[in-house]
Amino acid sequence: MQDERPIISERVPSATSFLHKSMQKLGEPRVLGWLAVAFVLITWEAVVAGARLNPIYLPRPSQILIALTTMFRTGGLLSDLLATLARIFGGFAIALVAGTLLGIWMATSERVSAVADNFIAALYPLPKVTLIPLLIIWLGTGGPFMLAISALGAFFPIVINTVLGIRQCDPGLILAARDLGATNRQVVRMVLLPSAIPSIFAGVRLGLGVSIILVVAAEMVVGKVGLGARLYLAGQVLETEQVFAVLIVLAILGVAVTKAQDFIDVWLNQWRVS
Amino acid sequence: MTRTGVAIACDDVSLTYSAKSGAPVEALQRVSFRISPRQVTAVIGPSGCGKSTLLQIVRGLLAPSSGRIRFVDAQTGVVASTPRMATVWQGFNLFPWRTVADNVAFGLEVAGIARQERIERTRRCLSQVDMAGFEVKHPRQLSGGMRQRVGLARALVMEPDVLLLDEPFGALDAQTRLVLQEQLARLVEKSGTTAVLVTHSIEEAILLADTILVMTARPGRIAAEINVALPRPRSLSTTHLSAYSSLFDQIYRLLRDEVVKAMAIEAESA
Numbered sequence: 001m002q003d004e005r006p007i008i009s010e011r012v013p014s015a016t017s018f019l020h021k022s023m024q025k026l027g028e029p030r031v032l033g034w035l036a037v038a039f040v041l042i043t044w045e046a047v048v049a050g051a052r053l054n055p056i057y058l059p060r061p062s063q064i065l066i067a068l069t070t071m072f073r074t075g076g077l078l079s080d081l082l083a084t085l086a087r088i089f090g091g092f093a094i095a096l097v098a099g100t101l102l103g104i105w106m107a108t109s110e111r112v113s114a115v116a117d118n119f120i121a122a123l124y125p126l127p128k129v130t131l132i133p134l135l136i137i138w139l140g141t142g143g144p145f146m147l148a149i150s151a152l153g154a155f156f157p158i159v160i161n162t163v164l165g166i167r168q169c170d171p172g173l174i175l176a177a178r179d180l181g182a183t184n185r186q187v188v189r190m191v192l193l194p195s196a197i198p199s200i201f202a203g204v205r206l207g208l209g210v211s212i213i214l215v216v217a218a219e220m221v222v223g224k225v226g227l228g229a230r231l232y233l234a235g236q237v238l239e240t241e242q243v244f245a246v247l248i249v250l251a252i253l254g255v256a257v258t259k260a261q262d263f264i265d266v267w268l269n270q271w272r273v274s
Numbered sequence: 275m276t277r278t279g280v281a282i283a284c285d286d287v288s289l290t291y292s293a294k295s296g297a298p299v300e301a302l303q304r305v306s307f308r309i310s311p312r313q314v315t316a317v318i319g320p321s322g323c324g325k326s327t328l329l330q331i332v333r334g335l336l337a338p339s340s341g342r343i344r345f346v347d348a349q350t351g352v353v354a355s356t357p358r359m360a361t362v363w364q365g366f367n368l369f370p371w372r373t374v375a376d377n378v379a380f381g382l383e384v385a386g387i388a389r390q391e392r393i394e395r396t397r398r399c400l401s402q403v404d405m406a407g408f409e410v411k412h413p414r415q416l417s418g419g420m421r422q423r424v425g426l427a428r429a430l431v432m433e434p435d436v437l438l439l440d441e442p443f444g445a446l447d448a449q450t451r452l453v454l455q456e457q458l459a460r461l462v463e464k465s466g467t468t469a470v471l472v473t474h475s476i477e478e479a480i481l482l483a484d485t486i487l488v489m490t491a492r493p494g495r496i497a498a499e500i501n502v503a504l505p506r507p508r509s510l511s512t513t514h515l516s517a518y519s520s521l522f523d524q525i526y527r528l529l530r531d532e533v534v535k536a537m538a539i540e541a542e543s544a
Contacts, residue, residue, distance in 0.1 A: 170367070172363060172365050172367040173367055173369060175330075175335060175361075175363070175367065176361070176363060176367035176368075176369075177380070177384075178335055179333060179335065179359070179360060179361040180360065180380050180381035180384055180428070180432065181381055181384050181385055181432075182380075182384045183384075186384050190380070190383075190384070191369070194369070194371050195369075195371070197371075
């Protein structure tokens with residue numbers, strides 16, 4: 001019987017430490033963050049239900065969730081999402097290629113830089129939404145317009161960061177490449193461009209954010225399909241839970257893009273000199 | 275290797291550039307020297323005397339204001355317009371996004387050499403500098419001494435007729451320096467390349483060079499050409515020889531006044 005004692009005395013603290021541990025877990029920042037979200041949703045649900053608020057002003061989270069799933073299942077929200085994604089990334093891809101090429105050209109030629117500088121200085125600070133009317137006059141409201149507005153948003157940050165990145169390249173690396181026989185083109189492709197990649201990616205980060213804003217804004221103004229169009233229409237007919245549902249999709253899109261960029265950032269660390 | 279080597283002739287090379295203020299700065303003044311094939315020549319001088327600039331002029335990365343550099347094939351006696359050259363840099367200048375093997379293979383890639391041969395030659399050179407097994411590492415994962423051995427392999431893989439060394443061990447600690455100096459001496463001898471070594475270390479110059487060119491403070495001129503007749507292979511024990519001490523003193527006396535002058539120039543421009 002004597003040898004059972006230590007076992008008992010071990011069990012007692014382990015029971016309290018389990019409670020203690022789960023309390024500690026609740027205090028962990030990550031867990032706490034999700035708990036706060038849950039708390040807000042539950043309070044929201046309870047308050048709206050209790051106060052019998054008109055769902056036109058504030059629908060309950062459960063109603064929004066139902067609206068969201070119905071829109072996806074039968075309401076064609078998926079095709080709206082895909083249309084918006086195609087516009088964002090299509091325009092963004094154009095901006096990435098054109099912006100990087102112009103950036104390289106500007107960074108390697110003082111003349112090109114002098115010619116392009118004034119135009120960029122004038123266009124970069126201009127809020128790009130203000131170009132929507134002009135672009136509609138020129139391109140109509142279809143695909144070309146959507147791609148153009150998306151490309152315009154991402155273009156300038158990418159150009160500017162490409163130029164910066166290339167100009168910051170360690171001159172020692174250029175000397176080393178020339179010493180090893182690299183031609184001007186090889187220096188650009190094998191030294192300047194790779195060394196500028198972290199900076200170009202910083203431009204991509206900024207630019208993609210602007211593209212998303214512009215495409216959704218343009219869809220709200222003239223779109224027939226797309227998340228922005230869906231959002232605007234739902235608002236017009238006071239389908240408030242649909243408005244919230246589209247906002248949720250847009251928020252998730254934003255989070256996904258940010259996470260993907262963080263992931264690429266980690267991978268890009270190999271570029272940074274110790 | 276049965277190479278006969280390349281000789282270097284430098285005739286009246288001067289370089290004047292304009293400083294940020296617009297005032298002309300005379301960096302090099304009528305520098306002339308001859309370097310025999312397969313010899314190691316050290317260029318030593320006070321900081322700012324233009325010795326690294328001279329190296330870049332020899333390499334053709336910088337054009338002199340006047341004067342010229344010629345390379346002569348020792349076997350044929352013909353002026354070689356484009357000898358194979360490669361440089362080892364004080365700051366290593368390795369490409370941080372490339373692995374060790376890809377850094378070494380850079381020059382071969384640029385020259386369009388087939389992948390299989392690139393891999394083969396890269397591996398051989400890395401094992402020559404005792405860096406086999408580090409192929410897939412990135413430069414940031416290596417110590418300074420290891421980085422410079424990669425830098426050395428990157429130059430040697432080009433099988434250069436002329437190897438240029440720009441204070442290659444300046445950024446390394448004293449012990450690493452000694453080991454790498456001995457390794458470099460062996461590799462240069464084996465490869466039959468003509469080598470020009472820029473350094474500010476008298477010890478390094480004596481241990482590695484057949485000839486030492488002592489330069490003056492700015493504007494850089496050749497103050498003296500000194501033959502190093504010490505037996506090879508040289509090592510730390512060479513520094514205990516009396517011939518070493520007298521050579522060291524001779525060079526130090528030549529340099530001392532120039533260093534004082536260089537400090538005065540620096541103080542003036544500061």
